[in-house]
Amino acid sequence: MSFASETKNELARMLPEKKCCMLADIAGFMRLAGSIRLVGGGRFEIVMMTSNLAVVRHYKTLIRNYFSVDIGIGVEQGNTLEKSSNYILSIGPEDRSEQILREAGILMVKEGMNFISDGIYDGIIKTKCCRKSYLRGAFLASGTVSNPEKGYHFELHTSTETQARDLRKVLNSFTDISPRIVARKKGFGVYLKAREQIRDVLAIMGASSQFFEFDNVLMMKDLMSKTHRENNLDNANIDKALRAAEQQIRSIERIQRQKGLAFLSPKLQETAQARLDHPELGIEELGKLMNPPLSKSGVNNRLRKIEEIAKKLPGESVK
Numbered sequence: 001m002s003f004a005s006e007t008k009n010e011l012a013r014m015l016p017e018k019k020c021c022m023l024a025d026i027a028g029f030m031r032l033a034g035s036i037r038l039v040g041g042g043r044f045e046i047v048m049m050t051s052n053l054a055v056v057r058h059y060k061t062l063i064r065n066y067f068s069v070d071i072g073i074g075v076e077q078g079n080t081l082e083k084s085s086n087y088i089l090s091i092g093p094e095d096r097s098e099q100i101l102r103e104a105g106i107l108m109v110k111e112g113m114n115f116i117s118d119g120i121y122d123g124i125i126k127t128k129c130c131r132k133s134y135l136r137g138a139f140l141a142s143g144t145v146s147n148p149e150k151g152y153h154f155e156l157h158t159s160t161e162t163q164a165r166d167l168r169k170v171l172n173s174f175t176d177i178s179p180r181i182v183a184r185k186k187g188f189g190v191y192l193k194a195r196e197q198i199r200d201v202l203a204i205m206g207a208s209s210q211f212f213e214f215d216n217v218l219m220m221k222d223l224m225s226k227t228h229r230e231n232n233l234d235n236a237n238i239d240k241a242l243r244a245a246e247q248q249i250r251s252i253e254r255i256q257r258q259k260g261l262a263f264l265s266p267k268l269q270e271t272a273q274a275r276l277d278h279p280e281l282g283i284e285e286l287g288k289l290m291n292p293p294l295s296k297s298g299v300n301n302r303l304r305k306i307e308e309i310a311k312k313l314p315g316e317s318v319k
């Protein structure tokens with residue numbers, strides 16, 4: 001099962017307790033998953049479609065609890081190109097479809113005439129809890145979210161640009177959520193690409209389990225990335241240390257060939273001999289062999305002086 005399907009299944013198990021949130025949830029789903037049919041005599045039928053059975057159960061229960069209406073459910077069998085079937089939820093005029101459309105902020109009146117609004121009715125989303133519920137309904141209707149292990153993409157699909165702008169406004173009402181709008185082949189998409197914003201939207205809609213799953217993936221990716229960076233840094237430091245040790249040994253061997261190590265002061269001679277005897281050791285370990293033990297900076301100072309002495313010797317160069 002996809003990450004998006006699991007998210008919808010989790011959200012479909014949530015039933016708002018407050019009446020205003022019930023209505024906002026229904027309105028969000030009805031706006032993006034629904035269409036309106038004229039059935040004669042100026043009457044309306046609401047038709048909503050989804051391929052998710054958990055979503056069907058959710059709205060059958062929610063609409064019955066809020067409107068005291070038992071919606072009809074039909075099945076549209078998938079064709080050879082679409083394996084999954086679509087479930088059709090319908091509310092006819094005998095079940096007060098017109099009143100439901102009005103309360104959901106979809107059917108409006110202007111100058112004494114009915115018209116279908118294109119945006120989101122402000123009265124439905126005036127509180128924060130209702131905006132969360134509306135987004136939940138919108139996602140259950142037309143939302144998708146990618147598996148965070150593969151990429152980061154959250155999107156709500158709308159049929160019109162007005163709906164897209166209104167959904168963007170709803171998402172923008174939450175802190176640090178900044179969606180964008182893109183024109184699609186059929187309609188518009190309101191989308192997020194920032195992984196932290198997608199994670200936060202999952203929490204806003206109420207998908208707690210999916211939020212933690214998403215967050216765990218992010219933490220594991222960050223940990224692996226940090227480990228990779230540290231390994232690269234460690235390898236780079238090792239390479240740098242090996243190159244430095246090779247340079248130091250070449251300098252010491254040049255002094256040994258031309259002057260002998262006795263040419264050096266006792267302290268420098270001690271350090272030079274330790275480096276020759278232990279080419280694999282780092283500066284800190286080398287310092288522990290000195291008598292008395294020497295700090296890293298002390299060993300570096302001695303080795304630097306040895307290299308300066310080698311450079312001043314005539315003849316062959318030290319590279």
